[in-house]
Amino acid sequence: MNKLITMRQVVFMYLFISLSPVLRQVPTALAKQAGRSGYLSPFWSLMVIVPLSAIILLLIRSYPGLNLYEIMVYMGGKIFAKTFIFLYIIWIILFLSAKINAYSLTLQFTLMPKTRSDFFMLVILLLVYYALLRGSKTIFRFSELALGPIFLLIAIFLLCALSRLRTDYLLPVSTINLPSTIKASKDILAVGGNLILILFFSDKIGISLTKKQIRKFWLGSIVFVIFTFVITIFTFGITGANLTKNLPFPFYITVKSISFFNIFERFEVIVTIMCVLSDFITICIMFLILLRLIDWLFDIEERGFLFLPLGIIIYYLTYYISTTQFEYNFIYENLIVNVNLVFQYIIPMILGLLSLLKHKNVKKQF
Numbered sequence: 001m002n003k004l005i006t007m008r009q010v011v012f013m014y015l016f017i018s019l020s021p022v023l024r025q026v027p028t029a030l031a032k033q034a035g036r037s038g039y040l041s042p043f044w045s046l047m048v049i050v051p052l053s054a055i056i057l058l059l060i061r062s063y064p065g066l067n068l069y070e071i072m073v074y075m076g077g078k079i080f081a082k083t084f085i086f087l088y089i090i091w092i093i094l095f096l097s098a099k100i101n102a103y104s105l106t107l108q109f110t111l112m113p114k115t116r117s118d119f120f121m122l123v124i125l126l127l128v129y130y131a132l133l134r135g136s137k138t139i140f141r142f143s144e145l146a147l148g149p150i151f152l153l154i155a156i157f158l159l160c161a162l163s164r165l166r167t168d169y170l171l172p173v174s175t176i177n178l179p180s181t182i183k184a185s186k187d188i189l190a191v192g193g194n195l196i197l198i199l200f201f202s203d204k205i206g207i208s209l210t211k212k213q214i215r216k217f218w219l220g221s222i223v224f225v226i227f228t229f230v231i232t233i234f235t236f237g238i239t240g241a242n243l244t245k246n247l248p249f250p251f252y253i254t255v256k257s258i259s260f261f262n263i264f265e266r267f268e269v270i271v272t273i274m275c276v277l278s279d280f281i282t283i284c285i286m287f288l289i290l291l292r293l294i295d296w297l298f299d300i301e302e303r304g305f306l307f308l309p310l311g312i313i314i315y316y317l318t319y320y321i322s323t324t325q326f327e328y329n330f331i332y333e334n335l336i337v338n339v340n341l342v343f344q345y346i347i348p349m350i351l352g353l354l355s356l357l358k359h360k361n362v363k364k365q366f
Contacts, residue, residue, distance in 0.1 A: 004204040007213040009140040011220035014194055015227070016143040017285060019150065020278035021191045022228050023251040023271065024106065025332065027235040029187035031245035036170060037177035038184055039236050042229040045188040046222075052195060052345060053221045055352035060202050060209060062355050067203040069296040075354050084347065085297045091343045092290045093310075096283060097317040098328070098336050100124060103279040104318075105325050109249055110272040121318060124283060125311050131284045132291075132307065136201075139284045150274050157267055158234055160258045165237040190337040192224055193344025200289045248325050249275075 030038030063071045072081035103124060104117040131139055198205075198217075205213075235250050238257060244250040255268045290310060291303045300306075322328040 004137055005140050005201060007205055007209075007216050009144050010198050010201060010205065011216050012147045013140055013143040013281070013285060014197065014220055015224060016147050016150075016278055017194060017282040018191055018224055018227075018278075020102070020106075020275040020282070022231055023275055024102065024249050026187055026191060026228060027232050027244050027250045028247060028329075029333065029337075030181075030184045030232055031236065031241040031250075033184035033187070034177055034180040036236055036241040037173045037181050038241060039170065039229060039232040040173065040178070040181045041185040042188055042225050042232065044182050044185040045192060045228075046225045048185075048189055048345065049192045049195070049221050049225065052193065052348065053218060055348050056195060056198060057209070057214060057217065058352055059199065059348075059355055060205075064208050065203055065206070067201065067292075068199040069293075070203065071199070071351065075351065075358065082297055085293050088343060089290065089293045089297065091339060092286055092293065093314060093317065094321075094336070094339065096286050096290070096314050097321050098332060099279060099282055099286065100314065101318050101322055101328055102332075103276065103283070105328055106249060106272065106275055106279070109325070110252055110268065117323070121315055124280065125315065127280060128283050128287055129307055129311070131280075132287060136204075136288050139281060139288070143281055146277065150277075153270060153274070154231075157255055157258055157271075158230065161234055161238055161254070164257060165234065166240075167237070169237050169240045170233065186341060187337055188225075188228055189345065190340040191228075192221070193340055195221065196344050196348050197285065197289065199348070200292060248329070 027038075030041050034041060059071055063074060066074070069081055069085055072084055075081075100121055101117075104120040107120050108115065108117065231251060235244055235254050238254045239247070239250055243253075247253055252268050252271050255271050258267055287307070287310070291306060294300060294306060295303055322331050
């Protein structure tokens with residue numbers, strides 16, 4: 001088998017697509033549910049992300065060279081596998097509609113408030129189509145190359161913001177609020193659970209995992225938690241939890257108050273570009289997965305013609321889901337987060353349990 005992508009590229013992709021929800025939605029959700037103690041929630045999420053990472057590695061090592069569909073076929077047969085694949089198709093379509101909506105609302109809130117959302121949707125769908133024509137390798141490679149400079153820019157922003165960090169916005173933390181921080185961690189888990197996306201591409205990584213690849217995978221999980229903690233603590237420490245919970249893009253507002261040696265300002269435009277790039281790659285990856293899922297479900301060899309009908313369905317579904325920031329927040333908090341937890345944690349944990357019970361390692365023939 002030709003190794004099309006590396007573990008490094010998969011991990012970088014995971015961190016890259018996590019950028020926009022961590023900068024945009026997570027601080028708001030934590031502030032709403034846990035107040036100024038919400039920055040402690042990333043540590044609780046680690047207690048769930050670590051077992052998820054272990055389950056993913058267990059599945060990849062027990063079924064080397066196989067993707068999620070092939071793993072499920074070995075576990076329960078084709079009917080079992082196709083049932084779950086059909087459910088994942090519904091989830092991905094819902095996820096894509098919500099993500100395109102979030103991308104449009106971000107641009108309206110930050111750069112172009114008078115531009116209609118359908119314009120942004122058409123532009124992103126055309127760009128995604130062009131990216132898919134270039135192939136999955138190009139999309140993963142872009143994530144790999146862009147993540148480092150973006151993390152460097154964010155680090156510079158945070159260094160410039162250190163003097164504006166207010167400890168009275170963060171302390172004291174009451175033990176009464178600790179249960180709320182645990183409950184709020186589900187919003188972090190709904191983003192961190194994107195780790196399972198590796199299972200959709202695990203047949204392209206190789207037929208065995210080296211210790212170096214495993215270390216990279218674990219490092220990606222830990223970096224995600226640390227990054228979420230740092231972004232949340234700076235957002236709370238500068239903007240305040242009371243204001244953060246009412247903002248659709250709190251980190252954008254936080255960065256507006258930052259200047260570099262009192263000379264350079266307006267860094268918030270760069271933050272918007274970061275989120276747009278993250279959304280773009282997320283939509284590309286999810287379309288790749290959606291096309292693979294349809295291929296697995298219907299055994300379709302040629303998938304190129306599917307993009308147009310799928311794009312039309314998702315375009316109109318985006319309008320049906322929400323047209324305003326208020327509607328999007330309601331859908332995201334009450335539907336998207338909970339559905340993500342089912343497909344990112346509960347189903348993989350069921351598969352991990354079945355793998356342990358069957359205790360049968362297989363190898364794909366090449």
